[in-house]
Amino acid sequence: MGTTIVLYPSPGMGHLISMVELGKLILKHHPSFSINILTLIPSFNTGTTAAYVHRISATFPAITFHHLPDIPLDPSPYPSMEATIFDLIRRSNQNVEHTLLSISQSSNINALIIDLFCMPAKFVASNLNIPVYVFSTSGACCLAQLLYFPTLHKNTNISFKDMNTLIHSPGLPPIPSSDMVGPLLDRNSSDYTDFLEFCIQYPNSAGIIVNTFESLEPKVLKAIRNGECVPDGPTPPVYCIGPLVAEGGDGSHDCLNWLDLQPKGSVVYLCFGSLGVFSSDQLKEIAKGLEMSGHRFLWVVRTPPSNKKEDRFLKPPEPDLDLLLPDGFLDRTKDKGLVVKTWAPQVPVLCHESIGGFVTHCGWNSVLEAVRVGVPMVAWPLYAEQRFNKVVLVEDMKLALPMDELEGGRVPSTEVERRVRQLMESEEGKAIREVAAMMKKEAAIAMSDTGSSRVALSKLVASW
Incomplete structure (x- = not known):
């Protein structure tokens, strides 16, 4: 049986493209793996994915896409796009489990890599004894803020949108409270509750992969690795493997x-x-x-x-x-x-x-x-x-x-x-x-053969 890594991005082209680039990076430097990508393409529009998936499948035969069955939802009652997608991801857990079991019939699954929004799938993978890594599709600064968010939540009882102050978090510049990550602004919203739940789970993963490079965000990476962003528990290893960028376009526009x-x-x-x-x-x-x-x-x-x-x-x-x-x-x-x-x-x-x-x-x-x-x-x-x-x-x-x-x-x-x-x-x-x-x-140095991002990728693969 071969060994495979399963990637599970949330719906939306930005997340899918980042995950595909991660899969391509793994294959390029560690071709003994195969890559399986679970895609959840909702009946409501989040960017045209079908043509992109078709192109990647044709160009990279070692990447296999598994389309999870759509669970039809009416988006209109939900307060936000995020709330709709979070509910869709939660309801898809059974389909994720079926797909993981199906993949495991022909390959050993060494890891499941999810993005933050797909955190509900972590429990499915844990039940199947598959290590879960979280891929931060934003930078290390945003990762630090999300890791520290449960601590901020405990220390305040007002919504960020109502504070009119500066938020001080480890390794970060002071952030005006109104500029905090969008779904965190209103303490009474379902998005806030969902993010809080996801961020509490973040440090319980086997590792965090970040699309950044060491010299772009040195101060905040030091704060994360020193445990300052998760003061009441261990911080998993952080692997900076970027900048991962899709080439995009055929140059004829x-x-x-x-x-x-x-x-x-x-x-x-x-x-x-x-x-x-x-x-x-x-x-x-x-x-x-x-x-x-x-x-x-x-x-x-x-x-x-x-x-x-x-x-x-x-x-x-x-x-x-x-x-x-x-x-x-x-x-x-x-x-x-x-x-x-x-x-x-x-x-x-x-x-x-x-x-x-x-x-x-x-x-x-x-x-x-x-x-x-x-x-x-x-x-x-x-x-x-x-x-x-x-x-x-x-x-x-x-x-x-x-x-x-x-x-x-x-x-x-x-x-x-x-x-x-x-x-x-x-x-x-x-x-x-x-x-x-x-x-x-x-x-360019980070992505060179001996650069920090290549070294991080090797350490990540070694952990599998």
Whole structure:
């Protein structure tokens, strides 16, 4: 019988892609393993996974996907997307057990690797005597905050959203309470209760795998390993194996041809992840700010969100740029800018030598994609742990400038203009550019054959 590692990501392209990259990394350096990936593709939309899964299956025969049966849920009664997904994952435990037993008929399962949201499956694996590792798809800073969260919970009785103070946690910069990880903000929400339960279980895993590298987050990794984030119990081993980045795109997108015609380091790229959307008013403010800045730009625009609750899981239609952007904007900026509808091949874009800056929603995959190629950032977070990531990127890592919001979350055109100019023209922008260039070198060293991330991978495999 062969040996296999089973990976179980929560629904959502960001989580699936990170897990697949982890599987590919294991296979590349330890080809004696096979990889089995459990996918839970809900009947409501979380990003188009089918084409991606098909492509990976065709390219990597040692990776096998097992589609867990969908349990039809009506999302409308649930208070949030997270609550729907957590319930779906809980209800899928029996299907996980059946699949693990089926895989074990032909292979020895050496480990089950889950992400935080799939923590309910830990109990299934424990019953089958399969060691469970948790893969942190965000950085070590976010991991530290989640490990310390049960301690914060015990020491307070007010919701973070109502505190109006700074939260001090081991190894982290002070975090404004309103910028804590999204689902933790309201103590009375089901998301808070679920996260608390998951985070209490976190340290009981056999190990924690993090998509980061040692020199990107040294201070917080030291705090985690010293046990400061789990003061009342042992901390499992932490393996930093990143930056893991999906290559993405075949290099034939029209925007890459346009970038070929632009001067080196001259273009600001604006993109806000697979779920990042703005109101039509905010899109107009961004457009005005870009035009006033006078800088070249490549901007990915999505259709604004629907106000209907039942539409939140549906794939939005393609944006109507003439309707959404200011009159004449596309004509006036056609020599300086390119607006792309819905999607661009982000990794090839960020790798392109004409890109000089990145306005990002601070999703961790996007952050690593920029770090790996040394692109400085402007941080404009939208949801999940992104506000938290912004504080870390700006205050701790010095890799980004902050995009400042007005009351209610609106960012005016003057702020967009100011930050684009600052990134591309000022001494502050230059300082961030220098840190980004240094981290690009550090990332390459970490992923080299003798680098820290390769050593961590070897230790992880040895633990199996």
